Amino acid sequence: MGGPYFAGVDVGSATAKAVLVDAAGKLCVHVVVPSGGNLTLAADKVLAAALAQADAVTGDIAALIATGYGRESVAGRTRSVTEITCHAKGAHALYPDARSVIDIGGQDSKAISLDPTGMIRKFEMNDKCAAGTGRFLEVMARTLEVPLDEVGPRALTADRPAKISSTCTVFAESEVISLLAQGETVERILAGLCLAISQRVNSLATRTGMAPRVIMTGGVAKNTGVVRAIEKAIGFPLTVPEEPQIMGALGAALLARADAAK
Amino acid sequence: MANRIGIKVQNKVKEVVFMSLLRGTLAKRKLDQKIAKLAGGKKKSNGVKRIPIKTADKMKLLMGRYYIKAKIAEKDPDQKIAWITSGGPVEILHAAGVTPIYPENHAAMIGTTRMADSLCSVAEDQGYSRDLCSYARSDFGSILSKKSPIGGSPRPDFLVCCNNICGTVTKWYQELQRIFDVPLIMIDAPYQYGDDRPEAIDYVKAQLQEMMDKVGQITGKPIQWSRFEETVYRSKEALQLWRNVQDMLAHRPAPMNSFDTFIHLAPIVTLRGTPECIEYYKTLQAEMQGRIRNGIASVEGEKYRLGWDNLAIWYKIQFLAKKFGEYKAALVVSTYAKSFCYEAPYQDEKDILRTMAANYIAGYINHGLDYRERELLEMAEKFHLDGFVMHSNRSCRAYSFGQYELARRMEEKYGLPTIMIEADQSDTRSWSDEQIGTRIDAFMESLIARKNAAAK
Numbered sequence: 001m002g003g004p005y006f007a008g009v010d011v012g013s014a015t016a017k018a019v020l021v022d023a024a025g026k027l028c029v030h031v032v033v034p035s036g037g038n039l040t041l042a043a044d045k046v047l048a049a050a051l052a053q054a055d056a057v058t059g060d061i062a063a064l065i066a067t068g069y070g071r072e073s074v075a076g077r078t079r080s081v082t083e084i085t086c087h088a089k090g091a092h093a094l095y096p097d098a099r100s101v102i103d104i105g106g107q108d109s110k111a112i113s114l115d116p117t118g119m120i121r122k123f124e125m126n127d128k129c130a131a132g133t134g135r136f137l138e139v140m141a142r143t144l145e146v147p148l149d150e151v152g153p154r155a156l157t158a159d160r161p162a163k164i165s166s167t168c169t170v171f172a173e174s175e176v177i178s179l180l181a182q183g184e185t186v187e188r189i190l191a192g193l194c195l196a197i198s199q200r201v202n203s204l205a206t207r208t209g210m211a212p213r214v215i216m217t218g219g220v221a222k223n224t225g226v227v228r229a230i231e232k233a234i235g236f237p238l239t240v241p242e243e244p245q246i247m248g249a250l251g252a253a254l255l256a257r258a259d260a261a262k
Numbered sequence: 263m264a265n266r267i268g269i270k271v272q273n274k275v276k277e278v279v280f281m282s283l284l285r286g287t288l289a290k291r292k293l294d295q296k297i298a299k300l301a302g303g304k305k306k307s308n309g310v311k312r313i314p315i316k317t318a319d320k321m322k323l324l325m326g327r328y329y330i331k332a333k334i335a336e337k338d339p340d341q342k343i344a345w346i347t348s349g350g351p352v353e354i355l356h357a358a359g360v361t362p363i364y365p366e367n368h369a370a371m372i373g374t375t376r377m378a379d380s381l382c383s384v385a386e387d388q389g390y391s392r393d394l395c396s397y398a399r400s401d402f403g404s405i406l407s408k409k410s411p412i413g414g415s416p417r418p419d420f421l422v423c424c425n426n427i428c429g430t431v432t433k434w435y436q437e438l439q440r441i442f443d444v445p446l447i448m449i450d451a452p453y454q455y456g457d458d459r460p461e462a463i464d465y466v467k468a469q470l471q472e473m474m475d476k477v478g479q480i481t482g483k484p485i486q487w488s489r490f491e492e493t494v495y496r497s498k499e500a501l502q503l504w505r506n507v508q509d510m511l512a513h514r515p516a517p518m519n520s521f522d523t524f525i526h527l528a529p530i531v532t533l534r535g536t537p538e539c540i541e542y543y544k545t546l547q548a549e550m551q552g553r554i555r556n557g558i559a560s561v562e563g564e565k566y567r568l569g570w571d572n573l574a575i576w577y578k579i580q581f582l583a584k585k586f587g588e589y590k591a592a593l594v595v596s597t598y599a600k601s602f603c604y605e606a607p608y609q610d611e612k613d614i615l616r617t618m619a620a621n622y623i624a625g626y627i628n629h630g631l632d633y634r635e636r637e638l639l640e641m642a643e644k645f646h647l648d649g650f651v652m653h654s655n656r657s658c659r660a661y662s663f664g665q666y667e668l669a670r671r672m673e674e675k676y677g678l679p680t681i682m683i684e685a686d687q688s689d690t691r692s693w694s695d696e697q698i699g700t701r702i703d704a705f706m707e708s709l710i711a712r713k714n715a716a717a718k
Contacts, residue, residue, distance in 0.1 A: 069696065069700075081707060082700050082703045082704040082707055083700070084700075084704035084707070084708075085704060085707045085711075119711055119712055120704075120707075120708035121673075122673060122679070123708070124682075125697070125700075207666060
């Protein structure tokens with residue numbers, strides 16, 4: 001396969017993502033790998049995997065934009081752009097009628113509102129803790145001994161959510177343990193956790209002002225329990241892309257292409 | 263004989279204070295070098311050469327001398343020291359020959375030198391809540407541990423608290439009264455929702471009159487009216503100079519930025535009413551005029567102009583200046599530096615006390631949201647702003663309350679984008695370089711994209 005390709009590499013706290021688009025802006029390949037402890041290594045690994053999939057070499061990359069929490073660790077980047085700009089770009093490229101984006105990743109969550117041209121009007125991010133993020137769900141799933149991909153479906157089977165008063169990962173963990181001790185069902189607890197996350201995201205969403213169509217991106221968008229709870233909280237249906245995790249990398253790749261066109 | 267001992271004591275104190283100031287400066291320089299080394303090792307400099315503001319050196323001397331004088335006064339039974347809030351009527355103290363000490367200024371120094379975390383912990387260990395203002399906590403921590411960049415503030419003979427800046431100071435000063443067992447003069451300045459009410463001005467005027475009498479009783483010498491008048495006129499002159507200096511930042515490119523004004527605030531807060539204060543701002547004004555004439559910019563190649571709301575983040579001034587500087591964004595005006603301009607609509611040369619009362623209730627944070635909205639909008643127009651940076655300050659509820667609503671109004675009514683930075687004025691434990699850096703990057707990316715789109 002021939003280049004040139006435009007690459008987007010999104011190094012998050014939990015996973016690293018790479019996307020290659022061609023000169024026409026068409027998505028060619030996408031790869032997701034765990035970030036691990038070494039972000040530079042994760043960036044190299046994910047880009048190498050993407051190149052291998054495209055049967056291409058580094059020289060085929062015309063421009064590369066790095067994004068995400070580890071964006072400064074990506075070697076060979078043309079420049080770095082924040083994940084806010086990239087998620088907005090990726091979501092708007094796939095859904096030109098998108099007016100809002102909710103992104104919940106491994107360690108942060110954000111709400112972005114867009115104008116009709118896809119320009120960012122306003123954005124809000126969670127404060128300095130893992131409350132209500134992917135990491136929060138991971139810790140809770142481990143405490144409850146439920147595989148991560150079963151959290152959503154099982155939460156949806158609950159007749160009512162258990163009351164979880166805190167989204168602080170540390171406090172919620174002990175709350176969950178005490179709920180278990182009181183004989184609360186795992187399903188209700190899971191539903192309660194999804195509700196707690198949705199309430200937290202809703203406050204970010206309210207501050208930015210949500211309007212349809214709302215796109216949800218990031219790894220947590222794969223959790224149907226959280227998706228349904230957020231829809232209820234914000235009062236709009238959510239559109240979840242087929243691969244919600246790669247929206248940031250896709251946005252970065254498209255920005256790399258736009259840069260080159262200048 | 264007594265006099266000679268007095269001189270000996272004075273010399274000893276001078277030496278001790280000088281040494282502690284020197285130690286503070288050296289520690290700060292070491293820290294600066296360390297930071298520069300760290301920054302240099304990791305990130306490329308943006309290649310912008312900054313031409314430093316020369317008057318800043320003069321301020322170090324001026325403030326150094328002020329603290330030395332205060333330390334000497336502490337040892338002299340004939341000289342009185344009063345601790346006073348930043349929005350307090352200091353002219354009365356200067357007219358009475360009382361040395362004013364500002365726990366808030368002292369706390370800002372503690373914040374800048376990154377001593378706040380350890381001093382706050384001292385206070386927290388004694389049971390003061392971590393939710394309490396970090397200035398109050400570092401003040402208590404400094405009193406308890408006798409530590410600070412100047413080895414602790416000199417002990418007060420009495421306290422003056424004006425609640426025009428927040429409700430916290432009321433309890434803070436009651437606590438100081440309990441600790442030091444000295445008289446406390448409380449000035450109640452009612453919060454103003456709309457235009458400043460005449461009965462509120464009269465109410466504060468009566469309290470100022472009472473304060474003058476009380477200070478006279480404490481010092482044993484009634485305040486001379488002519489001396490008081492002279493002090494107030496000096497204060498007025500200094501305030502006008504300070505306003506002029508800030509107005510000069512409306513010039514494109516701005517000759518200095520808001521981060522500089524935070525530093526140059528110290529004399530107007532502590533020394534207004536003295537001749538040194540006037541001299542200082544005359545020098546600063548002249549330097550700014552020169553910079554404008556010679557086209558010296560605070561941010562080389564200035565492209566974007568922003569306003570700042572709330573107190574400085576003392577330990578991150580360099581980080582923020584560098585971060586915004588990378589985008590050629592200059593912060594050119596702040597509600598914080600403007601808070602010390604005292605520009606009440608009511609001014610009457612014949613009724614000095616009433617004019618003073620009007621000024622002391624007229625501060626930005628003693629007002630409701632509609633007033634704040636008007637102020638921000640005026641700033642945006644006068645200083646040609648592209649947006650606002652709002653510091654949502656954990657320590658200062660009086661200032662931070664309502665910021666989200668103000669941001670919404672700025673955005674929706676006037677198309678001015680706002681970034682909210684969640685931090686604390688001096689407690690670094692509320693800060694995260696990575697998270698706040700990303701927010702600023704994202705804000706500047708969207709602001710630039712918007713401006714570029716509008717230009718097309």
